[in-house]
Amino acid sequence: MAATAAPRPLQAVLDVAAxxxxxxxxxxxxxxxxxxxHERSLDLRADPGRQLxxxxxxxxxxxxxxxxxxxHALIALRTEGYDARVELLPDARDPELLAAIYPAGHHTPLAEDFRRYQTTLxxxxxxxxxxxxPVTEDMIAGLTGAALAHGVHVHVVRDDQVPTLSALASVAAGEELADPAERAELARWTRRAPHATEGLATDVTVQGSPRRVPLRPHAEDAAGRLPAGPGNDSGARYLILWGNQDGRRAWLRAGQALSAVLLTAAESGLAASPMTDLVEVTDTRVSLRRLLSWQGHPYAVLRVGVAAADLGVPAAHRLGHDEVVEIDRPSS
Ligand SMILES: Cc1cc2nc3c(=O)[nH]c(=O)nc-3n(C[C@H](O)[C@H](O)[C@H](O)COP(=O)(O)O)c2cc1C
Known part of the structure; x- marks a missing residue:
């Protein structure tokens, strides 16, 4: 008789999710x-030392x-066979505690769970x-549905709105670079050597190229080294993720939605890049609301499209597990 593998202890499963x-x-x-x-739950905390x-x-x-x-953590938990109950901002006295995840019941992983997990890789x-x-209407419907599952709306920027978006992108980039503190911060996080485990290495940011809507320059004099390739963004679509609330709980949901949209895009054969300087800068964030007919609050702008050539996407590297994950071992 074949031996059955012992189930992984819950704390080890939670470590896999983290x-x-x-x-x-x-x-x-x-x-x-x-x-x-923890032994039976997983805490997500903000690291204020890494805030811009x-x-x-x-x-x-x-x-x-x-x-x-x-x-991403919940996707991994599902492939490990767990549904979860999530409490957002569970303790008003502990603002850095953003979410507590409690595994809640067995989940039989489906093919789509495994596919999604593979997409995160x-x-x-x-x-x-x-x-x-083109980005087809079916693809757009998939992206919109992925965001709506988290209560977040997607506005697809209309062709007649693209010139406004383009102008706002220029304003946002200009405002961030005009402020010495912001310029220095952007430079600090973007001029990293290849294989840096945090921030942006110059091999993932693109050499300057004219576009319908300019991308954030990342830093005035630190042009990226990645060749722009043959595309000119002619098939790109621009999405605004938005919702009715503006605050930390809404931003957490927006992040879940952004992750879901990016992963859905990848599964649909679409490439994507967020453009959030438009939201970071107060003036352009307010102006973006005009494109939403003043219906709600913008959380992120996203450029999606079909890659111009099958060149592969360079990876931005990550911090190591032990730099970010703490195992709470009860003292015996
Ligand atoms: C909230 C948020 C804002 C982002 N804003 C931008 C942006 O304005 N411009 C950009 O090129 N990438 C942006 N990104 C993408 C990150 O730079 C990227 O996720 C990070 O470098 C990790 O690389 P990867 O997505 O290739 O794994 C953003 C991502 C998130 C989650």
Missing amino acids: AAALRAPSVLNTQPWRWIV GAVDPEGRMLTISCGAALD RRHTDRRPFGPD
Whole structure:
């Protein structure tokens, strides 16, 4: 008779989930999170030491990044056979505690759970201009559905709104670079050597190239080294993730939605890159609301499209497990 493997202890399963979350996208690859693995629950904490204090003083992007990490952890838990109950901001006296995850019942992993987990291993931000192939309405419906599952709406920027978006992107980039503290912060997090485990290495940011809507320059004089390739963003679509609330709970949900949209895009054969300087800068964030007909609050702008050439996406590397994950071992 074949021996049956003993089930993994719950704390080890939770550690697997925390480890999977290290691959989540984060603003400038700051990875502003910490995970505490308890015996029966998992805590997601903000790491204020990794907050972009000048560019993101309210912690909006930090919190959205942590929401994306939460989504990644829950994906891993499902493939490990667990549903989970999640409490967002469970302790008003402990604002750095963003979420507590409690495994709650058995989940039989489905093929789509395994596929999604596999996607977390290969998805990366592609900042090169996309090719002319269209983003189909079916693809858009998939992305919209992925966000709505987290209560977040997607506005697909109409062609007649693209010039406004383009102008706002220029304003946002200009405002961040005009502020000495913001410029210094962007430079600090973006001029990293290849294989740096935090921040953006110059091999993942793109050499300057004209586009319909400019991407954030990342730092004035630190042009990326990744060749732009043959695309010119002619087939790119621009999405605004938005919702009715603006605050930390809403930003966590926005991060979960952003993660789900990025992973759905990758599974649909789409490349994607967030463009959040438009949301970080107060003036352009307010102006973006006009594109939403003043219906709600923008959380992130996302460029999606079909890669212009099958060149592969360079990976931004991550901090090691022990730098971010703490195992809570009860003292005996
Ligand atoms: C909240 C948030 C904001 C981001 N903003 C931008 C952005 O404005 N421009 C950009 O090129 N990438 C942006 N990104 C993508 C990150 O730079 C990227 O996820 C990170 O470097 C990790 O790399 P990867 O996505 O390739 O794994 C953002 C990601 C998140 C989660």
